[in-house]
Amino acid sequence: MLNHLHLWGLDAQNYSLEYREAFARLDTQHLTQCLLSSPLITEVLILSTCNRFEIYLVSPYTAGVAAEIEALLSPFHQLLRYQQGRTVAQHVLEVSAGLKSQVLGEHYIAHQLKQALAEAKNLSSAGPLLNSLFQKAQHSAKGVRSYWQSQGGLPSYEQSIWAMLNVPRRSRVLILGLGQLGQGLADYLSRQPVQITVCNRDSSRAQQVAQYSHLSWRPWSERYQAALVADIVLVAVSSKASVLTQEQTETLLQSPRQLFDLSMPRALPTISTDLGYHPDARLLTLEDIGRKGHPQDMHLLKQAQLMIQSELRAFEFKIEHRTAFRSHYLAS
Secondary structure, three states: OHHHEEEEEEEOOOOOHHHHHHHHOOOHHHHHHHHHOOOOOOEEEEEEOOOEEEEEEEOOOHHHHHHHHHHHHOOHHHHOEEEEOHHHHHHHHHHHOOOOOOOOOOOHHHHHHHHHHHHHHHOOOOOHHHHHHHHHHHHHHHHHHHHHHHOOOOOOHHHHHHHOOOOOOOOEEEEEOOOHHHHHHHHHHOOOOOEEEEEEOOHHHHHHHHHHHOOEEEEHHHHHHHHHOOOEEEEOOOOOOOOOOHHHHHHHOOOOOEEEEOOOOOOOOOOOOOOOOOOOOEEEEHHHOOOOOOHHHHHHHHHHHHHHHHHHHHHHHHHHHHHHHHHHHHHO
């Protein structure tokens, strides 16, 4: 039964930001419905995040589903790496636990997998195999993170981002966007010696976060004015449109200011590095986030991999037992 699992995908470890952006702009709901309309495919789930794009299918027809992918995504299907069977199940468990993230152990991916499963259920595209696999991945990820926590834990995604920035005390920080990541950054930075202003398309949301964490807030229409008085601007929005114009972004970089675009697709325009910006100005993107191989981190990674192998064997046994029982029942 696991041989019916198929995966086509790309991630930050193998492809640049430009390629990931192209796939991030796809209408995943429409793509799911197109794939599910094929008589060869019984289950579909698409995971689209800032660092990966993955299509999970269930089908006994390997050659047939490959042709379906090619027909829908040509010529870009050639960018997607293919996996099948047990390696797909192992991949899902490792992704959910944050083993394949840019920041080892980051927790946002587990929530993103949960959201992808919920969306597949809403589209009636996730059947018994994908349901079981992704629920197992959520359970396995909790076990891995509990173990890591018992060993002192790993730096959070927010800590890793903050560590990349040169932040003097009392710096003025602007956070654009208060989704899951923006909220996480606001919570983490509220405990740092910096002055924080939050800005969100929904002003009531910005007011709520500001009041709860004792921060300042500005309406979305004043985001550029807020950026002009900030030392650091963190952009974490889900919109596919730029939040600042080319001219505004270039003006911001004429001063010693750090801009960090954490959005996918990018929410700040691409700029030329030949325009002579301030020597202390920086524009960072997701491409600048990298994993550091601290010896302690590598030890925790190895132990997590062993835990996942154990969970994978249990999952295999469950699926094989269920398949054997169903075959026996139908035969009788």
